[in-house]
Amino acid sequence: MERHEYDVVVIGAGGAGLRAAIEARQQGKRTAIVCKSLFGKAHTVMAEGGAAAAMGNVNPSDNWMVHFRDTMRGGKFLNNWRMAELHAKEAPDRVWELEAWGALFDRTKDGKISQRNFGGHEYPRLAHVGDRTGLELIRTLQQRVVALQQEDEKLHGDPEAYIKVFAECTITRLLKDGDAISGAFGYWRETGDFIVFDAPAVVLATGGIGKSYVVTSNSWEYTGDGHALALLAGAKLINMEFIQFHPTGMVWPPSVRGILVTESVRGDGGVLRNSEGRRFMFDYIPDVFKDKYATTEEEADRWYNDQANNRRPPELLPRDEVARAINAEVKAGRGSPQGGVFLDVSSRLPAAEIIKRLPSMHHQFKELADVDITKEPMQVGPTCHYIMGGVEVDADTGAASVPGLFAAGEVSGGMHGSNRLGGNSLSDLLVFGRRAGAGAAAYVDGLPKRPTVTGVEEAKAEALAPLERTGGENPYEVHHELQRTMNDLVGIIRKSEEISEALEVIEKLKERARNTASSGSRIYNPGWHLALDLRNMLLVSECVAKAALMREESRGGHTRDDFPGMSAEWRRKLLVCSAEPDGTSITVEERVQQSMRGDLISLFERSELEKYLTEEELAEYDAAVKES
Amino acid sequence: MGYKAKFRVWRGEGGEGRLEDFTVEVNEGEVVLDVIHRLQATQAPDLAVRWNCKAGKCGSCSMEINGKPRLGCMTRMSTFEESETITVTPLRTFPVIKDLVTDVSFNYQKAREIPSFTPPADVKPGEYRMQQVDVERSQEFRKCIECFMCQNVCHVIRDHEENKPNFAGPRYLMRIAELDMHPYDVAERKESAQEEHGLGYCNITKCCTEVCPEHIKITDNALIPMKERVVDRKYDPLVWLGSKIFKRQR
Secondary structure, three states: EEEEOOOOOOOOHHHHHHHHHHHHHHHOOOOEEEEOOOOOOOOHHHOOOOOOOOOOOOOOOOOHHHHHHHHHOOOOOOOOHHHHHHHHHHHHHHHHHHHHHOOOOOOOOOOOEEEEEEOOOOOOOOOOOOOOOOHHHHHHHHHHHHHHHHHHHHHHHHOOOEEEEEOOOEEEEEEEEEEEEEEEEEEEEEOEEEEEOOOOEEEEOOOOOOHHHOOOOOOOOOOOOOHHHHHOOOOOOEEOOOOOEEEEEEEHHHHOOEEEEEOOHHHHOOEOOOOOOOHHHHHHHHHHHHHHOOHHHHHHHHHOOOOOOEEEEEOOHHHHHHHHHHHHHOOOOOOOOOOOEEOOOOOOOOHOOOOOOOHHHHHHHHHHOOOOOOOEEEEEEEEEEEEOOOOOOOOOOOOOOOOOOOOOHHEEEEOOOOOOOOOHHHHHHHHHHHHHHHHHHHHOOOOOOOOOOOHHHHHHHHHHHHOOOOOOOOOOHHHHHHHHHHHHHOOOOOOOOHHHHHHHHHHHHHHHHHHHHOOOOOOHHHHHHHHHHHHHHHHHHHHHHHHHHOOOOOOOOOOEOOOOOHHHHHOEEEEEEEEEEOOEEEEEEEOOOOOOOHHOOOOOHHHHHHHOOOOHHHHHHHHHHHHH | OOOOEEEEEEEEOOOOEEEEEEEEOHHHHHHHHHHHHHHHHOOOOOOOOOOOOOOOOOOOOOOEEEOEEEEHHHHHHHOOOOOOOEEEEEEOOOEEEEOEEEEOOHHHHHHEEEEEEEEOOOOOOOOOOHHHHHHHHHHHHHOOOOOOHHHHHOHHHHHOOOHHOOOOHHHHHHHHHHHHHHOOOOOOOOHHHHOOHHHOOOOOOOOHHHOOOOOHHHHHHHHHHHHHHHHHHHOOOHHHHHHOOOOOOO
């Protein structure tokens, strides 16, 4: 069996994985990047809007404290505040660093990086390149990896001496030595041959779980691999009930249903209308945001040119609010012909300006839907976009509870609380990708000796099982049923009976998934790959459903029809998922969240905190304010 | 609404293969990749195809559809007659791994041969100042999604395996142009484009531009200007004299 020895193995080659790998290599560690797709194809390319970083290039009033506050507000105060703090403080450096690696962001008139408005951000904050920022980010990091390889070639005569990409390779198990990580087991997609990584540190950067849903903006890779690998290795997941449904996915044609329409459309003036032509978002401004959003169309429209003296248009409310509003309009029978609502930019900006600011969207609608967005409105509706929940990590190092295991980006949990602001994902991957890479490097430095790989035979048997069975279940059918179940029963709006029903279905699907059979050889066999991915999707879906059933309130990306209000008691609680030792089922436990540090909580007004915190916590706030 | 389409798909691995016929359901609004996926789910579970974003942004699902390089996710079924047989084959310039999946490692190797972005040593992160108009030229090339269809269609290597070692291909010659036009890049790009990366092989037939799904004007905006810059350097006696007298900084 093919075997490699590394210091750090990074699983996933999106923004977080590449940034982690770059950091580990820059700290002198022999680093492997293992990814399911080709190098440079990761889902990060889909990010459109930008990377949020309080550089203050467009509005000098912006700073990390404002960004921190926006992030906590967006997450409804459930965020891991230390992560939100580090993120807000370090994002500008991470963006500037990309520029030194060759990224070409759009510019301001004085030659700095331009920043755009986005939902939930008080000031223009998103560094961007048109609406293809994710591509710029991934390409820049990819080219940085190549630059490091060129350095290594000069120094060591081998470009892959210190950093190597294992593309189209899937990890199915983390390997351990006692309690600690000792490596990873996987297969080459191309040949079906197995591969073992012998490594004391593993960084998970596998992204999200969207493929458990029918309508999703996520690609096939998003099967919750890192979430499941972490669970099976004994780590814990938090906040799994919080899933962000992006308010504006394409609804037509059916084959592209779910594909994203960037929030920049709204940031740049696009408005949402129902079938009666009403700009309905004015009807959905929640109390906690009342004083920050315009209440008339006139004021909202003035804001685009004069942000100092007007409040923001309600189309720019955080994503969860907009998604629920669209859902409600469609349910009330005021939707568009294909079951969404109208997003119109054609009547708001000149055609040339639309093409300049939203080139990818113009292209995407023209090519995929035969719609010219400079002439007619788009039809949009909510789509499963992002999971706030993930591996519970130490904010500073990205370390999970299992020694040697690290996580960064979407697969980690805590940073975004119950709802992520647009633009905070690209900055999250940079900030915490770097931190996880550094955390892994420091962990390796501190080890007295390398751990020993165990469990290879078991991992191999598990991976081969679907190929050895005949006449079993079709993995595509099991997958399809899981997607329908999650979409219909644990979607945007949830209720107890439906979630319970979903859990019953998941139990049955788990049984069926254990009995899947894949025909064909081991060479590039997607049916086999899917059969293996099902284990991960089912574990993750069980976490989502069980946590969703337990949390009896509505907050951010978790809306309970039977518990519509936000509860201060629930805000203090995190739901922590772990797998049974045999890996067949999930248990969920409540844990009390640590109180915010005094200097951070003092950044908020009491009147705002009263909407979120318990009396006990408010007393802590008063004490903190008095002290400062 | 739905109809049954005739598909002819290349199947095979290990250097052998053949076109296989399928009859498969097609629904309104679908693209070729949807139909390939339906084949996987219903008739050929081990049919190999690369894909990822399904929105024309990642450049994974490059294939040849009726002999033309296309992204499977951006080729609408409504552009074909219902009676037409649609032939889907892998990219021809690269070795087939299985079915529609080819070994594109050539491209990653070429990427590594182009020296990386080289800013002046004294500019710190955060100090970069560039005007929009000066970054726009390179930004056009950075729209590239690396679908490798330009590499696939370029006749310099499409049927000439022997040229591969000496020719970077349109995608990477464009990368050189991108860096050469970057306001802060200080590396020498012109001579090496010609001497080491095979810019001279390109005889501007614009095949690359035609297949680019991002509509990047590879030939007009990257390759031809690069050729002009090379010519300026090579034959301009003043530049030549200057380089002799003032030893160009590397």
